[in-house]
Amino acid sequence: xxxxxxxxxIEAHLLQLLAADARVELQRTYLAHMFACAPSQINYVxxxxxxxARGYAVESRRGGGGFIRLVRxxxxxxxxxxxxxxxxxxxxxxxxxxxxxxxxxCSPDAAAVMRAAVDRQAIGLPLPLRDDVRARLLRxxxxxxxxxAALRGEGSA
Amino acid sequence: xxxxxxxxxIEAHLLQLLAADARVELQRTYLAHMFACAPSQINYVxxxxxxxARGYAVESRRGGGGFIRLVRxxxxxxxxxxxxxxxxxxxxxxxxxxxxxxxxxCSPDAAAVMRAAVDRQAIGLPLPLRDDVRARLLRxxxxxxxxxAALRGEGSA
DNA sequence: CCTATTATGGTCAAGGAAGGTCAAGAAGCG
DNA sequence: CGCTTCTTGACCTTCCTTGACCATAATAGG
Numbered sequence: 001x002x003x004x005x006x007x008x009x010i011e012a013h014l015l016q017l018l019a020a021d022a023r024v025e026l027q028r029t030y031l032a033h034m035f036a037c038a039p040s041q042i043n044y045v046x047x048x049x050x051x052x053a054r055g056y057a058v059e060s061r062r063g064g065g066g067f068i069r070l071v072r073x074x075x076x077x078x079x080x081x082x083x084x085x086x087x088x089x090x091x092x093x094x095x096x097x098x099x100x101x102x103x104x105x106c107s108p109d110a111a112a113v114m115r116a117a118v119d120r121q122a123i124g125l126p127l128p129l130r131d132d133v134r135a136r137l138l139r140x141x142x143x144x145x146x147x148x149a150a151l152r153g154e155g156s157a
Numbered sequence: 158x159x160x161x162x163x164x165x166x167i168e169a170h171l172l173q174l175l176a177a178d179a180r181v182e183l184q185r186t187y188l189a190h191m192f193a194c195a196p197s198q199i200n201y202v203x204x205x206x207x208x209x210a211r212g213y214a215v216e217s218r219r220g221g222g223g224f225i226r227l228v229r230x231x232x233x234x235x236x237x238x239x240x241x242x243x244x245x246x247x248x249x250x251x252x253x254x255x256x257x258x259x260x261x262x263c264s265p266d267a268a269a270v271m272r273a274a275v276d277r278q279a280i281g282l283p284l285p286l287r288d289d290v291r292a293r294l295l296r297x298x299x300x301x302x303x304x305x306a307a308l309r310g311e312g313s314a
Numbered sequence: 315c316c317t318a319t320t321a322t323g324g325t326c327a328a329g330g331a332a333g334g335t336c337a338a339g340a341a342g343c344g
Numbered sequence: 345c346g347c348t349t350c351t352t353g354a355c356c357t358t359c360c361t362t363g364a365c366c367a368t369a370a371t372a373g374g
Contacts, residue, residue, distance in 0.1 A: 003342085007350060028333055038352045043334065048349085063359025065162035066332035109267045109305045113298045117274045122297035123290060133280060133290065140279035141270045148266045164360060185323055195362045200324065205359090220369025223322040 010035055010045045014070060018056075022072045022150050028060075042068075052139075053082040057147050073146040076105075081142060088135040093118040096138065106145040114141050167192055167202045171227060175213075181227045185217075199225075210252035212259065232260030238299060245292040250275040253295065263302040271298050 004012075010031070017024045032039040050056035050070060057071040080100075085092075094115060101111035116122060117137055123130050167188070174181045189196040207213035207227060214228040242249075251272060258268035273279060274294055280287050 005342090005350065029331090039333075040335080040353080041351060044350070060333060061359080062331090062333040062357065064331045065165065065360075066358085068333075106270070107264060107266055109264050109302070110270045112301045112305050113263070113267045113270045113274075116297040116301035117270075117294050119297055122293050124293045125286075125290065129282075133282065136279050136281045137274050137294075140273040140276055144269045144273035145266065148269045162360060186321090196323075197325080197363080198361060201360075217323060218369075219321085219323040219367065221321045222370065223368085225323075 006035060006037055006041065007045050007048070010037075010042065011049045014045070014050070018070060018072045024070045025067050026070070027066070028068055046070075052077070052143050052146075057143060057150075071147055071150050073143075073150050074105075076103075077146045080105075081139065081146075084135065084139050084142075086135050087131045088118075088138060089131055090118055090120050090134070093134055093138050096142075100142065100145065105142075105149060110145055114138070117141065163192060163194055163198065164202050164205070167194075167199065168206045171202070171207070175227060175229050179229045182224050183227070184223070185225055203227075208252070210249060210256075212256045232256065232262075238296060238303075241292065241296050241299075243292050244288040245275075245295060246288060247275055247277050247291070250291055250295050253299075257299065257302065262299075262306055267302060271295070274298065 013035075014024070017026075028039050028042045031042050035041070046058050046068070050058055052073070055073045055075070055077045057073055058068065059071070060066065060068045097111050097114045097118070100106050100114075101108060106114070118134050120130060123133055123137075125133060170192075171181070174183075185196050185199045188199050192198070203215050203225070207215055209230070212230045212232070214230055215225065216228070217223065217225040254263075254268050254271045254275070257263050257271075258265060263271070275291050277287060280290055280294075282290060
């Protein structure tokens with residue numbers, strides 16, 4: 001067990017917030033001030049600890065009134081995201097989408113949209129590249145599904 | 158809700174007016190006074206939030222008795238498949254998706270999936286190509302939406 | 315009539331308020 | 345020591361807000 005680094009402390013703080021709420025909104029500058037560190041330290045923590053593979057999603061907006069939003073994804077999320085390959089055939093992708101729809105992770109019409117997006121004609125690129133792009137697209141779309149699923153589960157207020 | 162900047166508040170106010178009436182007429186100076194801001198702030202809100210791409214039209218007249226008129230365009234105008242360009246920026250695509258969701262053409266979570274798919278990082282290609290692929294993807298996804306909408310129960314428009 | 319005045323709204327560039335990126339160095343840990 | 349993980353600071357991008365200056369329409373005066 002290592003000593004609590006600053007990054008660990010910030011992680012712990014955020015986890016505590018996320019334990020209460022599946023969705024937390026905060027300001028980078030405020031947090032950096034709170035822990036007396038450089039603002040980019042916050043990004044380091046987010047990048048290394050709150051990744052999709054670990055079951056979290058981060059959204060943010062810059063400029064005046066900017067914010068950082070942390071979302072805790074449903075439990076099965078990390079698994080389904082971490083073993084996504086970097087390169088994916090249309091058939092493989094379709095099977096994954098089927099499983100998501102069957103598992104109720106996404107609605108039937110979200111699944112239909114995803115199937116349309118992984119279609120080879122829709123991507124319209126030559127083959128070494130196409131499977132690459134498809135993998136990135138599917139990952140992003142699955143993340144979106146998990147995000148909305150997480151927000152739904154929260155008792156929409 | 159997030160930080161609610163002044164621009165967000167003005168937008169919310171205008172949306173509220175537009176919810177009651179598809180056509181709203183108001184005075185820039187009056188509104189600026191109401192929100193205690195520079196008149197040009199009103200233009201900023203109009204230019205960034207009430208664009209044709211988002212389904213609004215703005216007309217105005219200067220001089221004595223001048224006014225600003227806001228019109229909410231019918232949900233489908235301009236968003237049809239036939240005039241989908243062959244090349245599409247992320248922002249343009251997002252606005253089109255917003256309109257589809259507002260018009261009830263697709264569900265909120267289908268819209269979330271589509272937004273994820275048109276994201277520049279998700280596509281992950283250099284720029285001349287990226288906007289190209291995005292246009293094809295969006296077209297395919299919208300077609301999928303329309304198909305499932307048709308299955309759900311043939312609406313009028 | 316024609317012009318000056320006044321009452322609107324429009325444009326644009328500068329400045330401020332967030333967050334993002336990256337690379338260099340420091341600190342831990344075999 | 346050498347490798348990985350932290351931490352920071354300099355610089356960038358995005359979004360918001362304001363103010364100075366411009367354009368146009370109605371109207372009042374000559």
